[in-house]
Amino acid sequence: MAGSGTAHLRAPDAALLRVENLVVEYPSSRGARVHAVTDVSFDVLPGETLGLVGESGCGKSTTGKAVIQMPPPTAGKVLFDGIDLAATRGEELRKVRPRLQMIFQDPISSLNPRRRVRDIVAEPLVIWDEGSTDDRRKRVVEVLESVGLDPDASLNKRPHEFSGGQCQRICVARALVMDPKLIICDEPVSALDVSVQAQIINLLEDMKARYGLTLVFIAHDLAVVKNISDRIAVMYLGKLCEVGSPDAIYSSPAHHYTTALLDAIPEPDPTQRGREVPHLEGELPSPLDPPSGCRFRTRCPRAEEYCAQAEPELREVAPGQFVACHFPLVGTPVDVPATRADSAPIPAV
Amino acid sequence: MSTTTNGSGADTSTEQGALLDLIDDQKTAGPLLEVKDLKTYFDLEAGAVRAVDGVSFNLDRGKTLGVVGESGSGKTVLSRSIMGLVIAANVLRQGSVLYDGQELVGQNPKRLRRLWGREMAMVFQDPMTSLNPVVKIGRQLTEGLTKNLDMSKREAKELAIAGLRSVGIPSPERRFDEYPHQLSGGMRQRVGIAIALACGPKLLFADEPTTALDVTVQAQILDLLQQQQRERFMAMILVTHDLGVVANRADEIAVMYAGQVVEKAPAADLFAAVRMPYTEALLNSIPRLTDPSHTRLRAIGGRPPDLIHPPKGCRFSPRCPYAQDKCREEMPPLIEETPGHQFRCWFPVDVSVTVPTPAERPAVDHDAGSGRLDEPALKQTILEPPARKDD
Numbered sequence: 001m002a003g004s005g006t007a008h009l010r011a012p013d014a015a016l017l018r019v020e021n022l023v024v025e026y027p028s029s030r031g032a033r034v035h036a037v038t039d040v041s042f043d044v045l046p047g048e049t050l051g052l053v054g055e056s057g058c059g060k061s062t063t064g065k066a067v068i069q070m071p072p073p074t075a076g077k078v079l080f081d082g083i084d085l086a087a088t089r090g091e092e093l094r095k096v097r098p099r100l101q102m103i104f105q106d107p108i109s110s111l112n113p114r115r116r117v118r119d120i121v122a123e124p125l126v127i128w129d130e131g132s133t134d135d136r137r138k139r140v141v142e143v144l145e146s147v148g149l150d151p152d153a154s155l156n157k158r159p160h161e162f163s164g165g166q167c168q169r170i171c172v173a174r175a176l177v178m179d180p181k182l183i184i185c186d187e188p189v190s191a192l193d194v195s196v197q198a199q200i201i202n203l204l205e206d207m208k209a210r211y212g213l214t215l216v217f218i219a220h221d222l223a224v225v226k227n228i229s230d231r232i233a234v235m236y237l238g239k240l241c242e243v244g245s246p247d248a249i250y251s252s253p254a255h256h257y258t259t260a261l262l263d264a265i266p267e268p269d270p271t272q273r274g275r276e277v278p279h280l281e282g283e284l285p286s287p288l289d290p291p292s293g294c295r296f297r298t299r300c301p302r303a304e305e306y307c308a309q310a311e312p313e314l315r316e317v318a319p320g321q322f323v324a325c326h327f328p329l330v331g332t333p334v335d336v337p338a339t340r341a342d343s344a345p346i347p348a349v
Numbered sequence: 350m351s352t353t354t355n356g357s358g359a360d361t362s363t364e365q366g367a368l369l370d371l372i373d374d375q376k377t378a379g380p381l382l383e384v385k386d387l388k389t390y391f392d393l394e395a396g397a398v399r400a401v402d403g404v405s406f407n408l409d410r411g412k413t414l415g416v417v418g419e420s421g422s423g424k425t426v427l428s429r430s431i432m433g434l435v436i437a438a439n440v441l442r443q444g445s446v447l448y449d450g451q452e453l454v455g456q457n458p459k460r461l462r463r464l465w466g467r468e469m470a471m472v473f474q475d476p477m478t479s480l481n482p483v484v485k486i487g488r489q490l491t492e493g494l495t496k497n498l499d500m501s502k503r504e505a506k507e508l509a510i511a512g513l514r515s516v517g518i519p520s521p522e523r524r525f526d527e528y529p530h531q532l533s534g535g536m537r538q539r540v541g542i543a544i545a546l547a548c549g550p551k552l553l554f555a556d557e558p559t560t561a562l563d564v565t566v567q568a569q570i571l572d573l574l575q576q577q578q579r580e581r582f583m584a585m586i587l588v589t590h591d592l593g594v595v596a597n598r599a600d601e602i603a604v605m606y607a608g609q610v611v612e613k614a615p616a617a618d619l620f621a622a623v624r625m626p627y628t629e630a631l632l633n634s635i636p637r638l639t640d641p642s643h644t645r646l647r648a649i650g651g652r653p654p655d656l657i658h659p660p661k662g663c664r665f666s667p668r669c670p671y672a673q674d675k676c677r678e679e680m681p682p683l684i685e686e687t688p689g690h691q692f693r694c695w696f697p698v699d700v701s702v703t704v705p706t707p708a709e710r711p712a713v714d715h716d717a718g719s720g721r722l723d724e725p726a727l728k729q730t731i732l733e734p735p736a737r738k739d740d
Contacts, residue, residue, distance in 0.1 A: 055563045056534065163652050164420070193419045193590045198634035198648030205643065220563045227636040227644060246642040264568040266593035268635055269620065279568040283533055 004039035005313035008243040008322035012079070015043035016214050017067065017182055022076035024062050024238075028288060035287050036062040037073070038238040044182070044231075049208065049215040051229030051246070053222055053261065057284045059238040060218045064184045067216070068100055069093060080182070098128060101175035105187035107167035111159040117144070117170055118155040124178045143173040146210065147203060165196035172203060176211060184216045189224060201228055222261050226250055234258050237284055237295040240314060244321035254323035254330035256300050294326065302327050306336045379450070380407040381552060381584050382431070387444035387454075389423075389430040396657040397441070400426040402608035404444075406601075410551065411582040415595030415616070417631070418605035421653045424588045425474075427605065428554040431586075432469055433461040448552070466493045470545035472574075474557035476537035480529040486513075486540055487525035493547050512543040516573060535566035539573065546577060553578070553585045559594065571598060592632055596620060601689075604628045607654050607664035610683065614690035624690070624697040627665045663695065671696055 004021070012018060024037040037059040044050045052060045066073040069085050078085040083096060104110040111120055118140055125136045141151040147169040159167055168188060175183050185204065189197040205228065208215060219225050225232055226246040234242045234255060242255040253259045260280035282299050285291055293311050297303040304327070312324040317331025327333040389401040400423045408414050418424045429435045431446050433453055446453040448468065453461065473479035481489060487509060494505035506525070513521035516539040529537055538558060545553060555574060559567035575598055578585050587595055595602055596616060603613040604627065612625035623629045633647040651668045654660050660667055666676040675695050685691045 055565055165652065194592075195419055195631060195634045195649040196652070198636070198646035199650070201636070201646055202648055205645070222564070223636045223638050226638060226642050227640070227646065229642055250638055261565060262638065264564040265638060266568070266571070266591065266596065267638075268593040268596045268632055279572060280565050281569070283535060283566075 004041075004239065004311065005315065005322075005324065006041045007314050007316060008240075009041055009043050010045065013082075014045055015079070016046045016048075016081060017216070018043040018077075018079040019063075019067060020077040020079070022063065022066055022078065023074045024059070024066050025074045032288050035238055035290055037066065038290070039076075040235070040238070040240055042233050042240070042243070044214055044216060046181075046214055047208075047212060048230045049217055049228055051225035051232040052216060052218045052235060053220065053225045053232060054235035055220060055284055057237075057287065058235045059287075060220075060235050061186050063235070064102070064186050064216060064218050067184060068097070068102055098124065098178040099181045100184075101178065101180040101182070102184045102186060103168075103171050103175050103188045106191050107164055107171050107188075108159060110171055111167055113159050116156050116158055117149075120159075120170065121174050121177055124174065128178065130178075139177060140173075143176050144170075146207070147173045147176070148199075149173070163196075164192055165199055168192065168196075168200050169203065172200075172207065176207060179211065180213070182214045182216070184218070186218045187220070188217075190219060190221070197224070204228065221265070222250075222258075223265050234261065237290055238287060239295055240324060241296065242321070242323045242325075243314065244318075244323075248318065248321045252318070252321075252330050254317050254321060254328040255296075255325050256302050256329065257296050259329065260299075294324075304336070381410045381449060382408040383445070383447040384408075384431060385445040385447075387427070387430060387446060388441065389426055389435060389443075390441040392439040392441060393657070398656045399608050399659060400656060401430055402659075404603075404605075404608075404610050406603055406610065406613060408552075408584050408586065408601075410584055411578070412601070413578065413585045413587055413599045415599030415602040416586060416588045416605060417590065417592055417595060417602060419590055419631075419653050421656070422605040423608040423656070424605045425556055428471070428556055428586055428588055432465065432471060432554060433458070434471075436461075463497075466497045466548040466550065468550055469552040469554065470548070470550040471554040471556060472538070472541050472545045472558045475561050476534055476541050477529075477561070479541055480537060482529055484528075485525070486527055486529065486532075490525075490540070490544055490547055493544065497548050509543075509547065512547055513540070515577070516540075516543045516546070517569075518543070534562055535569065538562060538566075538570050542570070542573065542577070546581070549581065551583055553583055554588070555585060556588045557590070558587075560589070560591075567594075574598075591635070592628075593635055604631070607659055608656055609664065609693065610691070611665065611694070612690075612692040613683075614692075618687070618690050622690070624686070624692040625665075625694050626669050626671050626698055628692075629698050630668075630670075663693070671698075 006020065009018065020041050022037055022040045026034040026036060028034050040063060042050065052063065054060050067078055073086055076086060080096065080100060085093060085096060088096070121140045121143060122136050125131065125139060130136065144151045144154060149166065149169055159170070162170065189200050192200060201224065204215065207213060217225060217228050229246050232244060232246050232249050233240055234257060236257050241257050242249065242253070249258060250262065253262060264279055280299060285298055291298050293308040297307040307326055312326050314322045314324045317323050317328055321330065385405050387401055387404045391398040391400060404427055406414065416424045416427065426435065430442060433456065435442065436458060442454055444454060448464065487506065490509040490512060491502070491505035494500045494508055495502065500508070510521045510525055513524055518524050518536060518539055532540065558574065559570050562570060571594065574585065587599055589595055599616050601613065602616050602619050603610045604625065605611065606627050612619065612628045619628070623632065630649045634649055636646055649668055654664055654667065662678045663676040663681050666672040669676065673696060681693050681695045683691050683693045
């Protein structure tokens with residue numbers, strides 16, 4: 001189940017980022033189209049961390065990239081600070097970019113191996129011609145210190161001389177150097193060991209508090225996302241399934257897919273040995289030809305015929321918890337019309 | 350009297366003598382694998398890298414050993430060294446590896462090769478790179494069957510398709526003629542498992558088999574490994590950096606740090622009473638679903654030491670929150686306080702004393718070399734005056 005709808009959006013002027021009906025499609029061979037993201041809406045308030053979670057191929061990274069217009073979405077609005085980025089091009093868009101940064105999954109391959117740390121971190125300042133050479137150096141030293149690297153020891157080194165965790169710190173420093181408002185973190189800890197993962201999550205929390213950042217945190221591990229987020233949006237095959245607070249999503253997940261994601265997390269507790277949780281079977285269907293109606297129905301334990309006919313829309317099932325499912329685990333199921341009506345609208349929220 | 354294919358009856362003398370002279374099937378007592386003081390050093394220009402530095406353990410038939418540690422702790426080299434995959438001119442491999450009573454260290458590669466696939470096999474971390482991209486899946490699967498088990502092409506194909514089906518690959522007949530890039534990551538790892546299991550090994554090494562995969566697919570792959578292991582009564586060494594992965598799936602867990610086993614215990618004992626501060630720190634760094642969001646994670650500061658010049662004394666001491674002078678001077682021995690539970694620490698985490706630390710140290714220093722816990726141990730067990738346990 002995955003659906004559209006905007007019931008979960010908050011007041012337009014309250015949000016720093018408001019994405020409305022985002023669609024990203026790519027052409028594929030023989031005229032087919034990859035429906036990477038279909039009609040996704042979400043918003044992020046200033047100072048909030050939105051966790052975007054889902055399996056590989058669910059469109060979460062594509063969503064993140066569409067926000068920074070790399071590449072721009074096929075349709076939809078991306079309102080950042082009141083400006084619709086999707087309708088902005090060229091110099092105007094370029095001017096917004098310093099306030100909008102991104103951190104990538106693989107810290108080592110996202111740093112140029114031939115350049116020294118001082119140049120990597122200072123590059124945004126050079127591009128924007130900020131301050132004198134001296135000012136720039138001071139600024140670089142300052143951000144390196146704040147991300148927990150010793151500037152004297154690291155300024156003249158190249159990325160290969162650092163571990164994966166340290167490289168990720170350099171990436172964070174580079175993102176911070178322009179003093180951005182919003183950082184999109186695309187699986188920033190997936191390539192790291194658990195011990196280093198904890199360091200980077202703590203660092204992001206510290207940086208958020210120190211620089212007043214707003215984060216969009218993309219990951220596939222719900223435990224990580226729960227730890228860092230103020231609000232979680234669960235994605236499946238290019239659509240949103242569920243939006244809500246981390247605690248609500250953990251204690252009373254409303255969507256069957258959310259439950260499956262939660263069950264898949266290995267708990268470090270051997271007393272659970274032998275407890276056979278039925279794990280989600282099968283794989284994500286092809287985004288070339290997504291299932292009709294609810295996109296999760298092919299793997300959903302609760303799916304009925306109605307799920308194939310009508311697409312569920314996001315609706316509020318508990319205060320602040322929104323789900324796109326006809327038969328959610330929380331709240332009341334929708335009234336299934338007795339007669340088949342293909343284009344019948346879903347009952348209002 | 351039933352005669353099984355393995356010839357359990359004494360009168361059915363081994364037809365495939367050449368195959369079975371290596372392994373005495375009668376001897377089903379005793380551990381399948383005995384590793385004693387195994388060392389694997391890589392001789393580089395800068396010095397010898399002590400990737401595995403004196404590791405010992407036993408593994409029984411049909412059991413699972415979980416090997417846990419950070420990147421660079423030597424866990425991958427350990428499994429490769431046991432299998433004999435790291436033999437090269439600049440590799441020093443010492444100690445003893447008894448597989449079914451047979452010494453593997455110093456064995457010539459030709460004889461080792463007869464064990465690979467048939468007796469022991471490995472599932473690699475990255476299913477994208479461990480499969481040959483220009484060879485069809487079918488050929489990669491049947492290679493072992495035709496070469497090791499002298500099967501005809503047709504027999505091998507039948508068995509390979511059955512193998513693909515048993516690892517949960519839909520329409521295996523079609524997949525047999527496809528290339529790796531036509532499969533998703535999870536499916537590719539299933540193929541990797543099918544290849545490893547093709548010749549019916551008794552010991553399977555799974556080297557971070559799920560690290561490159563999504564959580565949902567990870568659960569599927571781990572379930573599959575467990576199910577195959579039960580069906581085949583196969584022993585498994587499951588290597589991972591995530592204690593959560595092995596908690597429910599290993600009989601015994603060995604925690605590695607800087608080339609050494611620093612704690613080893615049956616899974617339930619380990620989680621009930623962690624003694625080594627490193628294990629405790631690893632456990633604490635995992636984000637828990639049961640904690641409210643924004644719970645500060647207790648990361649381990651710094652990173653694993655340089656294995657060319659490991660620290661004097663306890664190798665974890667530069668990062669250990671409980672380290673004393675003694676830890677920095679003398680290497681603690683691996684001691685066994687309760688049966689089966691070994692650890693390497695002068696001042697182990699005491700399970701009986703729980704003193705919440707009152708003072709909250711500022712957690713500012715993230716410096717890689719500083720070697721402190723990110724966050725002071727808040728509700729952690731702490732030894733007051735460090736009392737040595739043994740002797």
